[in-house]
Amino acid sequence: SDHDLTYPESPSAMDWSQHYPAFIATEEQESTTPNPADTTDSHPKPKKMTQQVTIADIGCGFGGLLFALAPRFPQSLILGMEIRTSVTEFVQDKITALRKQAQTTSNTSPHTSTTTDHPTMNGSSAPPPPSYQNISCLRANTMKFLPNFFPRSQLHTIFLCFPDPHFKTRKHKARIVSPTLNSEYAYVLRPGGKIYTITDVEDLHCWMVEHLAGHASFERVAEEEVEGDVCVEVMRRETEEGKKVERNGGRKFVAVFRRLEDPPWP
Numbered sequence: 644s645d646h647d648l649t650y651p652e653s654p655s656a657m658d659w660s661q662h663y664p665a666f667i668a669t670e671e672q673e674s675t676t677p678n679p680a681d682t683t684d685s686h687p688k689p690k691k692m693t694q695q696v697t698i699a700d701i702g703c704g705f706g707g708l709l710f711a712l713a714p715r716f717p718q719s720l721i722l723g724m725e726i727r728t729s730v731t732e733f734v735q736d737k738i739t740a741l742r743k744q745a746q747t748t749s750n751t752s753p754h755t756s757t758t759t760d761h762p763t764m765n766g767s768s769a770p771p772p773p774s775y776q777n778i779s780c781l782r783a784n785t786m787k788f789l790p791n792f793f794p795r796s797q798l799h800t801i802f803l804c805f806p807d808p809h810f811k812t813r814k815h816k817a818r819i820v821s822p823t824l825n826s827e828y829a830y831v832l833r834p835g836g837k838i839y840t841i842t843d844v845e846d847l848h849c850w851m852v853e854h855l856a857g858h859a860s861f862e863r864v865a866e867e868e869v870e871g872d873v874c875v876e877v878m879r880r881e882t883e884e885g886k887k888v889e890r891n892g893g894r895k896f897v898a899v900f901r902r903l904e905d906p907p908w909p
């Protein structure tokens with residue numbers, strides 16, 4: 644049940660500083676960084692951030708995708724959204740532990756070009772190990788109030804990985820791809836941004852393609868572009884469900900959709 648969930652009244656009321664403390668703006672940056680989180684006078688202003696969340700993993704489960712994305716997009720803030728309390732807590736605790744571990748490692752062993760974990764072709768110093776400061780997870784029912792978290796066009800990527808299939812026709816309304824929810828995804832995604840979907844249920848794949856490609860704000864991305872996309876590779880390999888399907892020799896159906904520009908007002 645989600646009756647105990649609370650939501651920010653609006654994106655500007657959302658305090659991201661607890662999620663991404665390493666990205667809190669310094670006082671100097673505060674005066675120069677425009678922040679959509681500026682609020683009305685009736686509420687205390689959340690701390691300003693140097694970055695906004697731009698990647699959302701909706702129904703992130705145990706967070707495999709988040710942990711894999713963290714080092715690949717170190718400058719992007721990535722958010723997992725998950726409805727189950729214990730699962731959300733598991734992901735949050737794991738992030739805290741990984742951040743601590745990264746901190747300890749960076750304090751005790753200075754990073755040098757001799758690091759073997761990250762070999763580079765030219766012998767120059769390897770990329771720094773992930774700090775996991777750029778990922779977080781919050782508990783939410785994303786079928787409700789997604790635009791309360793993100794203002795229009797803030798996100799550039801949304802992942803819908805192995806969403807619950809809700810097989811029975813009378814349960815289809817519980818699917819996280821629907822005409823109404825697609826309009827919410829279109830609202831929070833910037834033009835050119837993408838929705839990545841993957842499932843092992845062919846019927847659900849067809850449903851997602853039908854409803855997303857059929858929505859005025861989205862077009863399906865061509866196969867050649869999909870195949871070369873690092874996000875597709877990561878979601879195929881690193882999600883918990885993706886691994887499970889791999890172990891069982893199942894099929895994975897992938898489809899990616901681009902957010903189109905809005906037509907000009909008449």
Ligand code: SAM
Pocket residue numbers: 701702703704705707724725726727730783784785786803804805806807819882883884885
């Ligand atoms: N994305 C993960 C993966 O690929 O391994 C987990 C997939 S699991 C089958 C679906 C997840 O979506 C579950 O963890 C479930 O609790 C979560 N979920 C279902 N409905 C949701 C909703 N309305 N809001 C947020 N999370 C939801």
